[in-house]
Amino acid sequence: MAVKMGYKETEVGVIPEEWDVKPLQELCIAVLDCHHSTPVWTKAGAVVIRNQNIRDGKLDLSEASFTNDQHFAERTRRATPMFGDLVITREAPMGLVCMIPEGLRCCLGQRMVLLRLNCEEASSTYVLYALLGEDVQRSISVAGGTGSTVSNLRIPVLKQLKIFVPGLPEQQAIATALSDVDALLSALERLLAKKRDLKQGAMQQLLTGQIRLPGFYEEWVVKRLGDVARIQRGASPRPIDSPVWFDQNSSVGWVRISDVTKSGMYLRETTQRLSPLGVQYSRPVARGSLIMSICATVGRPVVTEIDVCIHDGFVVFDDLQADKLFIYYTLKWIEPNWSKHGQTGSQMNLNTGLITGTEVSLPPLPEQTAIAAVLSDMDAELATLEHRLVKTRALKQGMMQELLTGRTRLL
Template sequence: MSGERQASASVVAENESQGADSIHRWIYGRLAGVSAVPRGWRLSRLPDVARLESGHTPARTVPAYWGGDVRWLSLHDTKRLEEHVVTETSMTITSAGLNNSSARLLPAGTVALSRTATVGKCVLLGRRMATSQDFACYVCGPSLHNKYLLHLFRHMQPVWAVLGGGSTHKTVYMPVFENLQSLLPPLPEQRRIAEILDSLDEAIRKSERVIAKLEQMKQGLLNDLLIRGVDEHGELRDPERHPEQFKDSPLGRIPRGWEVVRFGECLSGSPQNGLYKPSSYYGVSGTPIVRIDGFYDGVLAPVSAMKRLRLADQELKTYRLEPGNILVNRVNSIDFVGKAALVPELPEPLIFESNMMRCHLLTDRLVPRFAIRWLTSYLARRWFHRRAKSAIAQASVNQGDVTGLRVVLPEPDEQERVVAAVESVEQRVDSESEQLAKLRTLKHGLMDDLLTGRVRVFASEEGKP
């Protein structure tokens, strides 16, 4: 018995002993929630309807095998596996590398599934190419549509984790693929299912592109607004057309009438460190506490998701957060030290942990929603990164670093105009994000219905499935 065959048998036996129905479901062809074979469907071993292939890595010690014109799909292409089709690869091999290894040149349209490390990632080859041994590849025959198989494999994502073995890197061994079975609909229905899921995938990709474009636009707009401001007519000030409206400052050219001050000048009192409590004080009840992972990009996580702990009345009084407070993370990795969040209206009392500081703003000088935009800007991030003190696996800033941060200070009404301009884009991002979430939910439900035969679709070639 080969090493992979022995390992595969061990994984199957282990999971069967744990009652893992996924092993039976996919090796022996049963599908979740399907009590009977849908009309017109048949149980097939995938190697009977598609040619199973794997790949190989040419000897890395032979330079002549590498850098040629043969695309070679490997784990270096993990990001590309998020797409439906891959046409380029991070590495290439030569014809000599292909001929002097077990790698094979596979045709366009082959379904390649990552079976090691990034287990379950699946893609169609968009051109002839070879792969590493980290992939199981199916060259579909005339009764199996490759795009249908792609969607089927992606729907099986939770199953691959069960079928995988190995302690360091999960691996689905080749005997699993040799024995894999599935219930397959007629070819016209396969094509129709793939078309429906492809159209949803395209809608999802389009929504993702819109959100990415809006996020980019928001960041560019925010950077301009924080330095150029918005005049009383709602227009972005232009330093090139109207240089007389600007002046020099420690932060560069800013509108006349603005100030550059230290953040500490906009606070009531000094920043205050939060509360430390041993793990024995934490539980399922008590007062929620903001921890290091409780906020990102200026926004607190939902209070319902936060851990809770027992407090004395005086501790709650001392560390209770109020709407409009600013939290600044004082200890974290170098990429996140100095991250900040604005405390919103709260459904219940909330406190904060010792690795962050609470700042009370003088709101007649610095509008909280403007302040958080400044504290999450590239100028503030650059300040904290330069001031951070490094230690083992973490970095820190102190109260002096926080109070010493330079901030621009327009009049409060202009601060409000700046915030309103940014929030108009944020609302568009939120709207698109809600639509994206609905599309993903719809796709997940449809995949489960269509790929199990619970919902049948009409196929144009037959009129009915």
């Protein structure tokens, strides 16, 4: 296939004619391996950057580790990390990258490398994004399989990683564009976290009667869950021993714990479906039922929107004498506490007696419905923000692929 005018073929792909392909070491004035020892950990002092502190191209010090001045001096004998330096992990996992922020006194933990860029050749932010790009990450993955059990990115391989290099002004323009999208992502993540906290606070206040919605004044009552619904456990044994129990063309889903943990309020699909024989050995659950997991991930409620069967890892709340969504949110509020009372064995589980005996506070039905509506609206807002966040992340990935390969030009 002919190369488009204004572009050229290189060993690692097609790039604009005025771009170069250079090994990473040619963009750096130093590539320094970490100190291969564990520092003495202290409660305060100099920050020690560890693999778990690097997330999504950023340094996350929400769970920071520290060392004393003596070990800081030992670990910075060759160089002290400074603003604009990049850090890349060599293993467990390899290829995580971040930039040292301004004003941070820090040293490197194990299994990471410091990259000090030549500012006359390269923008640190551009190289950060280049290292995070699909092509370079793929090269890291392919080149890193040197250990018998843990992949390891060796220093000679790291130095030879091929980087697409436009002129410095274009590097800076690309870095600015991608940084702007990252700023938008950070703002969305902060807003989402704030909205989640607000919803959690609203659940605590509304589901306990600490705050009443306008127009509601009647007394609440305390009832056991077993008095509010007929709680039935799924069938046993689970239909897992024979493939004749499954039929992917069937319309009856078989609910697994993983199906519930990845869904929101409503269960709309399952990974497996049951044959008539499988249905026979499970408990059919009517569409629109409220079910809850009682083993492994205990106390996770969900409302079914499809025809399903449950096994003995679930209970169903039949004949509800309360607003279904109010009980759903009440179960969500209780969920963190179930594990404190569950039975432990090969995995955590709840017995039906514990569930039926659990007491909940119930306002009159109209107030239950109103509270559930408020919390549902908050969930809808959260879902909209989460969808926007997913779309923005996908937009950033597309922009990185376009801008870092020169398919789309900014200058």
